[in-house]
Amino acid sequence: MxxxxxxxxxxxxxxxxxxxxxxxxxxxxxxxxxxxxxxxxxxxxxxxxxxxxxxxxxxxxxxxxxxxxxxxxxxxxxxxxxxxxxxxxxxxxxxxxxxxxxxxxxxxxxxxxxxxxxxxxxxxxxxxxxxxxxxxxxxxxxxxxxxxxxxxxxxxxxxxxxxxxxxELLSRYRIALLCLLSAGGICIYLLSRYITRPISSLGRLATRIADGDYGLRSHNESRDEIGELARDFNRMADRLVEEMQVKVSEAKQKEDFTAAFAHELKTPLTSIIGYADMLNSLKLTDAECHDAYFYIYSQGKRLESLSHKLLELVSMDKNPLTFRAVPTKDLEQNLRITMRPIWKQRGIKGKVDLEKATLQGDSELLLSLLYNLMDNAVKALDKGEQSFMLMKGVCLNGLYEIKVVDNGRGIPAEEISRITEAFYMVDKSRSRKEGGAGIGMALCQKIIQLHGGMLKVESRLGEGTVIRVMFPRDIAAARRERN
Structure with a gap:
């Protein structure tokens, strides 16, 4: 009923x-x-x-x-x-x-x-x-x-x-009561339909939304309880649509991850199988055998690096982290030693300048984060003295900001939000040529989250990219608040 x-x-x-x-x-x-x-x-x-x-x-x-x-x-x-x-x-x-x-x-x-x-x-x-x-x-x-x-x-x-x-009065009253109830019943029926019409409208609206018309919303703006119910219904519908979009996005990311992972495996395996078949079925010269061995070895190392990064990405949340005091100058010295040969090899200008401070975190993960950011910046630069990159660290109000700047190719605006997805690459052919697999920024995002930080990316196509990472000075406290 x-x-x-x-x-x-x-x-x-x-x-x-x-x-x-x-x-x-x-x-x-x-x-x-x-x-x-x-x-x-x-x-x-x-x-x-x-x-x-x-x-x-x-x-x-x-x-x-x-x-x-x-x-x-x-x-x-x-x-x-x-x-x-x-x-x-x-x-x-x-x-x-x-x-x-x-x-x-x-x-x-x-x-x-x-x-x-x-x-x-x-x-x-x-x-x-x-x-x-x-x-x-x-x-x-x-x-x-x-x-x-x-x-x-x-x-x-x-x-x-x-x-x-x-x-006689009772008889007359019965007739009057019957007439009154008839007229009153009609009025009550119409009134009940009028009162429950917004509820019926919400029911029909819910049915249409359940059938897939997610853009529909109630337009009841009354200030009574039914109006509040309509507004709560709209908020619920908005939240459900947002959750569905998140789920769809997550499903697509997983699908893209699976496809990209399969592709990343297929390419080196094809090379390994092909050169192994040549060594097994053809008589090659020493130089040709050396080249085949080199390709098999290099592609094998690429698979090894890919597996290590995937394991690191998957297990990072599961392994408990111990946060200790990490001087920024130690990070700066380590990064300079690591990056100086790379800058020299590519003929680009690079600089690391981290203001003296102490962060609370895992030094190995922080080094991995900063190295990946600088490595991505290097890969975005063309060889030559006109190319440069800078890593700058400054103390702000309760925060420590690390900024990585380059004047490389830049990132299209519509793709900035996806660079932290695993296996996502803006320029796939160039990334593979540079030895990348599209996992570096996913690792960076995971490390930043574990340390209670924030990541911001600004880029213009053909002009360069600015990546900002902001850590709270007391990373352990921020991490407790986030959990």
Missing amino acids: RFADKLFLAMTALLTFMFALFGIWMLSSDFSQLLNKEIEQGNKDSRTFHFLFEMGYQSTDEFGEDYAISKTLNSIIGSVERDGSHLYVMRGNGTCFYGEDYLEDMGFQEEVDKLTDSLNETNTYGYCVRQIGGGYYMFTATVSDITAENVYLGMCRDLTNIYEGRQ
Whole structure:
């Protein structure tokens, strides 16, 4: 069952209960007031009858008891017996002096006998309301001891009109309640549909998003709870789309990694198999054999280097690192000794200048990071004195920045975000010619993350590249915060 239908049924049931309860209370209250008024009037008339009877009887008692009773009744019946009231007079022995025919015709004798039997010397007045033969009647009775034998004076008052009026009001109220519920039900139905329309819209929107239309969003801008739900739904959809894009990107990176890894293996293996087959099947000169051995050896070393880098990339997160104080001047000296022959061989200008400071980290990993950055810069330069590269380290506010600058070929803007992917190479043919496999920057990114640092790359095609690595001075604390 839909929420709108549940809301419609709940509101209709509540409205029915409230109006039914209110109607019953209102009708019962009005009926009780009217009935009490009639009972009060009946009691008043009964006492008036008793008073008039005793007054009339005393004035004629010298003519005998039966005559006095008869004379008195004849004189007061006209003034008392009105508005549907009927009198009856009974002797103490149970015989009826007046009204016997009426009591028998109406079937009231039994009720009158019960009422008179309940009276005694202390309880000289009583009344009751009974339903008899489809009608409602009020019976009253008083005991008069003015005669030699007690006389019961009573009245029978017809209250059927009151009950019939109540029944008619109930019937009218049922019709009014039915009309009200019909009109109210229609209004509640339309209102429930209107209230739940944004929720239904969100449901349809969720279905379309689940079917692949990820660009859809809710446009509900109301300030109520449904508006908040719509905004939360949009944020959830945005987050899901972002997560999906990340997953798609990761899947593509893994696919590219697998393809690039297979290609990187295929190239040296093809050379190794080809030259091994030549040595096995052909008679070669010593020079040709030397060349074949050299190619097999060089390609084997390339595979060895590739496997070492892959193992280092995979196991770097798993092996616990011990951070120690690393003087930047020690790093500078080591890098100069390593890079000076390379600069001389390629005929380029190079410089390493790291401001004196102490970093907390793993010295071997930091050296590997800085060497890879400088090696990439060297590979991006053409041979000649016009080419230069610079590594500069400076202390900033709570940070230590290492900047690697070159005036090489540069990196296209659309490819900067991908240079840290494993096996990704901007210029594949040149990278392979230089002996690269596209893993160096992936290792750099991993080392920077382990040390709590940040990497920023700025480059213009044909003008050069600037790579900035920023380490917190207290790398161990930054690493704890990141974890």
